[in-house]
Amino acid sequence: MHRLLKRQLKRHCQQPLPDTINALLTAVDRAYQQADTDREMLERSLQLTSEELLERNHKLSLNLKEQQASEQALQQSFQILNATLNASQEGVLVVNHHGIPIVYNQLYLEINGLNEEGISHMTFVELMANSQSYLRQPELLQQQVDDLNRKPGAACHQLYQCNDGRWIEAYACNDPVAGYIWMLRDITEVREKEQTIAHQARHDALTELPNRILLMDRLEQAIQRAQRxxxxxxxxxxxLDAFKTINDSLGHEAGDGLLLQVSKRLNTRIRNSDTLARIGGDEFVAVLDAIKSQEEALWLAERILATLNEPIMLSGRRFFIGASMGIALYPNDGEDAGILLKNADIAMYRAKQNGKNRFHFFTPSLERIAQHRLTMETNLRRALENDELELFYQPKVYLQQDASQQQSGKLHSFEALLRWPQANGRYIPPDSFIGIAEDAGMIGHIGQWVLEEAAQQAKIWHRQGFHGNISVNISPKQFLLPDFERDIVETLTRLQVPDQLISIEITESLLMQDLNSARSVLEYFRRHGVCIYLDDFGTGFSSLNYLKNLPVDAIKIDRTFVKDLASSNADKAIASSIIALARNLGMLVVAEGVETLEQAEFLVSHGCDLAQGYYFGRPVNARQATQYFTLGTLSKPE
Structure with a gap:
């Protein structure tokens, strides 16, 4: 503006301006310049201040966002922590060093019967008092708190049972920063499962009786009491004497029902101080505690066996079960639980051998017999593995001239008889080891070996031009094996044995155990061309009504009715009746155990078809048996 003023003055004043005016103008000009400078500086300062404020405002905005994000993250963390605490299977409580609860979850409240309103006004002492109120042993909790107070930084674990039956597991520690930390877990269900598992591990699943594990524990306790x-x-x-027959014929469900009835009956005959255990399929053990004498043990044993004399009803049928019992006395028969049980088992086996449904006390001689049986079993297994067994063949001869003009004395067939050769050149007869094989579970293997060996020998004779039928015996235990008849037929098919070369001998008493099943087996053999001999006839009290319907090809008169034919009128009557019965039923009849001329003449005169025994030929090995063919003593195939 001063420049405008200066121009106006020059325009109106044609003459030079006085010095005073020029000085004024210069001063005014300087003042304006200073004002312009100050204004520029002010504007610059304002600009800088504005930029600084904008920058600060930006920083504040960023800080605010970061703070909001932190608060959000903190809130989220809190929610996660809270969700984690409430999702935990443990009740959690954190109490600071001032005794104020600062962290807890819903499960802790439920375990202790609290709510959020109530816990917010409670101290640590009040919380512990509340927990002690529902514990059966509150002093344990106080002891746990005292341990934490004595050892800062320590941790401890305790199991509590509640008044309502619950079990609470508590873990606690005294943390120098957080304070007291408690974690509670309701393990009631876990304890119940553990108790169930422990019970199942020591008790029989079917009868709920003690099993072998618990029995051995009870025996150890009985020994300790007896010593004190x-x-x-x-x-x-x-x-049990007849369990397997019932179980196999009626099925496992009926067998289980039988075992339940037996266990209940036995339980009624033992005292409260005694123990009854089931240690096997049909095996029970009773520990009769604190007896005064052998006579008292005898009286108690008779009471136990007597409870099985009454019939048991199964599937609408009456069964007589019976049992064989062995008795071992402490300390005479052993001072160790295992030895006592073993010796009682040995005595039981002898009771079963003596006719079943009876008891037998253990004696040292029985142990020697058991050791002998064990040695025999071990050696028999080795002999079977090393293929050391042999088959001998005893001839069956014609006694009558039949429709095919076979003369009497001609060889009809062979019976395969098992022999066990020894290092001294002697042989152990099957009667001495078959029972051991049956008890040891080897009879199936032995029966299969006998069948294959006989089948191979029959094939050899057939290729040589001889028709040498061989009959093999079936053990009662082998008969009970599932599908044994199919295994026999499949073996003959696999070995390509011609028809009519192998026969089966089954005892009469075996068939009578379960006629329906036996009939099915015999019919299966007949459909596949296998001849059936009914062995030991006359010893099993069979029903003639059943006999006429059984698909049997031949009856063998038991040797007990043959040995006294020359002197016993009773045996003569029985033998002649069996011969007449067989002929009327269209069956062959074979007399076994023929050893004298008088026996042979009686059998011939009464029409017996075949005979075998030492009078006609002893059992011989395959090489010697072949001589019967070469000597012409056996008929050739047509």
């Missing part, structure tokens, strides 16, 4: 009080006790080992 100087008394005796008895171990009674029972094996």
């Amino acid at each position: 009080h100087k008394h005796r006790f008895a171990v009674c080992y029972l094996d």
Whole structure:
């Protein structure tokens, strides 16, 4: 503006301006310049201040966003922590060092019967008092708190049972920063499962009786009591006599029902101080505690066996079960639980051998017999593995001239008889080891070996031009094996044995155990061309009504009715009746055990078809048996 003023003055004043005016103008000009400078500086300062404020405002905005994000993250973390605590299977409580609860979850409240309103006004002491109020042993909790107070930084674990039956597991620690930390877990269900598992591990699943594990524990306890009080006790080992037959014929469900009835009956005959255990399929053990004498053990054993004399009803039918019992006495028969049980088992086996449904006390001689059986079993297994067994063949001869003009004395066929050769050149007969093989579970293997060996020998004779039928015996235990008849037929098919070369001998008493099943087996053999001999006839009290319907090809008169034919009128009557019966039923009849001329003449005169025994030929090996063909003593195939 001063420049405008200066121009106006020059326009109106034609003459030079006085110095005073020029000085004024210069001063005014300087003032304006200073003002312009100050204004520029102010504007610059304002600009800088504005930029600084904008920058600060931006920073504040960023800080605010970061703070909001942190608060959000903190809130989310809190929610996660809270969700984690409430999702935990443990009740959690954190109490600071001032005794104020600062963290807890819903499960802790539920375990202790609290709510959020109530816990917010409670101290640590009040929380502990509340927990003690529902514990059966509150002093344990106080002891746990005292341990934490004595050892800062320590941790401890305790199991509590509640008044309502619950079980609570508590873990606690005294943290120097957080304070007291408690974690509670309701393990009631876990404890129940553990108790169930422990019970199942020591009890029989079917009868709920103690099993072998618990029995051995009870025996150890009985030994300790007997040693303290100087008394005796008895171990009674029972094996049911007819269980397997019933179980196999009626099925496992009926068998289980039978075992339940037996266990209930036995339980009624033992005292509260005694123990009854089931240690096997049909094996029970009774520990008769604190007996005064062998006579008392005898009386208790008779009571136990007597309870099985009454018939048992199964599937609408009456069964007589019976049991064989062995008794071992402490300390006479052993001072160790295992030895007592073993000796009672040995005595039980002898009771079964003596006719079943009876008891037998253990004696040292029985142990020697058991050791002999064990040695025999071991050696028999080795012999079977090393293929050391042999088959001998005993001839069956014609006694009558039949329709095919076979003369009497001609060889009809062979019976395969098992022999066990020894290093001294002698042979162990099958009667001495077949029972051991049956008890040891080897009879199926032995029966298969006998069948294959006989089948191979029959094939050899057939290729040589001789028709040498061989009959093999079926053990009662082998007969009970599932599908044994199919295994026999499949073996003959696999070995390509011609028809009519192999026959089967089955005892009469075996068939009578389950006629329906036996009939099915015999019909299966007949459909596949296998001849059936009914062995030991006359010893099994069979029903003639059933006999006429059984698909049997031949009856063998038991040797007990043959040995006294020359002197016993009763045996003569029985033998002649069996011969007449067989002929009327269209069956061959074979007399076994013929050893004298008088026996042979009686059989011939009464029409017996075939005979075997030492009078006609002893059992011989395959090489010697072949001589019957070469000597012409056996008929050739047509």
